[in-house]
Amino acid sequence: MRKKNLALICMFLLSVTFLVSLASAEIIISQPNALYSLGDELSFQVTLSKLGIGYMDVSLVCPGSTENLYHNVPDSTKTTIKRKLTQDYIGNLYGACRISTSYDGETKESQSFEISRSIDITLQTGELTCDAGKTFQIKGTAYRKNNQLAGQIYKTFIEASLPGNATASGIVKDGQFILDFLVPENHHAGRKTVNIQVYDKDDNGNVLNFGNATLQLNVVQYPAKIGIAADKVLVNPGENITIIPFLYDKAGDTMASQINIKIIDSAGQVAYEDIVTSNENFIFQTKTNMAPGLSKITAEKDLITSEKSIEMKTLERVYAEIEDSKLTITNIGNVPYDKSIELEIAGQKIVEKIKLGIGQSKIYKLSAPDGIYEIKLSDDSNIMSRSGVALTGNAVSFQEAGARLDQIFTNYPIVWIFIAVVLASGLYVWYHKRQSNKKLGVISASKTQKMKAEQIKKQGGFEIVKPQAVIDKIIAGEGIRKAEQVVVLHGQKQPASIVAIKIKNEISGISKNDLTAALEYGYKNRAVSYSSGDSIILIFSPLLTKTIKNEDNAIKTAMDIDGFLKDHNRKYRNDKIVYGIGVNTGELINKIEGKILQFTSISKTISHAKKIAELADETVLLSKEIHEKTPSVKTERFSAGNMDLFTIKRVVNTEASQQFINEFLRRNQNQK
DSSP states (O other): OHHHHHHHHHHHHHHHHHHHHHSOOOEEEOOOOSEEETTSEEEEEEEESSOOSSOEEEEEEETTEEEEEEEEOOSSSEEEEEEEOSHHHHTTOOEEEEEEEEETTEEEEOOOEEEEOBEEEEESOOSEEEETTOEEEEEEEEEETTSOBTTSSSEEEEEEEETTTEEEEEEEBTTEEEEEEEOOTTOOOEEEEEEEEEEEEOTTSOEEEEEEEEEEEEEEOOEEEEEEEESOSEEOTTOEEEEEEEEEETTSOBOOOEEEEEEEOTTSOEEEEEEEETTSOEEEEOOTTSOSEEEEEEEEETTEEEEEEEEEOOOOOEEEEEETTEEEEEEOSSSOEEEEEEEEETTEEEEEEEEEOTTOEEEEEEEOSSEEEEEEEESSSEEEEEEEEEEOSSSOEEEEHHHHHHHHHHHOTHHHHHHHHHHHHHHHHHHHHHHHHHHHTOOOHHHHHHHHHHHHHHTTOOOOOOOHHHHHHHHHTTTOOEEEEOOOSSOEEEEEEEEEEEEOSOOOTHHHHHHHHHTHHHHHTTOEEEEETTEEEEEEOHHHHSOSOOHHHHHHHHHHHHHHHHHHHHHOTTSOOOEEEEEEEEEEEEEEETTEEEEEEOTTHHHHHHHHHHHOSSSEEEEHHHHHTOTTEEEEEEEETTEEEEEEEEEOOOGGGHHHHHHHHHHHHHHO
């Protein structure tokens, strides 16, 4: 029995030995690092339990592809494999990879590891602003994904680009880079994205790792050229011209800014001068007496200027008006007037040769048998027809008023003798009085002041004498009615309220007088005025009103003027004033020079008020800025494109605005 068991054990051992001899060799792969960057060295060891038969293959397996790293018959159970992770050895493999080993019928894979081709970029430069034509710097640090500074092993480069083919390049060393970037002079203005790329290359010039970053850059452009467009170049005096000044930057793009515009006629006189907004049209209403020939439109911004010529045609035109029995004829054309005028009264026609210089007027006395007549006056075209004119006299006549005085002197020479005697007597009395004063030692007041000045001068000083009453008036703002738009260098920056009155038709006579009278509402409230083209600007400055809150006062004045002009238009339907009134508030730099308020407009304080007045149709419109500062004035929104404007509907009854309410109600009552 024991012999039988021993035989069985021997057979079992022989079987195990046989089976072991038939088994494959076991493969063990040392674990690579968890992360590699392209260009790093991949090193690992393959250990076999025993040498078998055939070739051993070691491959790098990555997403989408596999690259063989080793194919040979091992001569040892331990094989060390080292490969540079470059294109020469691994092609374009990267990502989550693993090592796969096959030998003697056995296959074994390593744990997964990452091969990265990324570079991380950290910028030290935040958002920048740079003028076109200037240089800015890009600073930062670059790391390979394995946390190694870029540029320590392989050559590393940085490139930056702006839209429009503006580029710059440099070198990254020990992870650091400073790149100077020149913005082209003609680069477009605005917020731009600078694209930045950092990459390294192997010894064969193949790109290994790369990274991207972006930088926000605000490119600032400056004016380079001004263009002037006009809707007509051959102009009839009295016509409107639409003008647009275009401002271009160095990239050729239009830019919005304030431009000084001046229109000079052929006689060298300034017909228009104002500050306007570029790329926006404004309307210049020519005068009928604007000099014929080539006028120049000049536009200026900083040191950039531009000119455009327009040609004014010649115009022979007179304007006639009748008051009582006097006929006034005025040359409102731009050349001397030399024509025959036909006057018709009660069917009788009288032809008179009229010669008038530019702007000259002549007054004629009309007479006819007592009655009410229709009078017609014409030359090549009808000038006027007026009915209901009361005349007196013995016969129809049309005679220059000055001519009758000449006839008196011609027909009655004794008048000349009488005048000469009176003048001679006056001179005799004055001479003897002066001689008497000298004998008595009397000295005139003017001579006393002169002697006093000479005495002070001898003492090494001087004295300026100004009556205290005049000083008080100037301090209080009394007597200061005029304003002048100049460049004020040493004035005060203050909030001011503006009333702009746009006159949209040609006026004269009663209309001119009533317009002047309407301005008294502004002067009464210590406003000052100046003319700008066809607009009259009233300025409420704290220097004169002694308060920075002038908004309510400006609105009240605008309503007073509006009511006054409406009354005029109801009374004189044939001599209406077509107008618009705009009210705005903003900042001015101003000072008082003598008896004139000198000012410089900031932003669009004045021009915005003028634009509002152009939109107003015989009413008052308020800007959004002044509307928000006058809560007591209840308004209704007025539709005007992209502008927020308001019309006045009512006034809240508060004690502070009671006087304003009373005036507002009174005007409305009068207009009903």
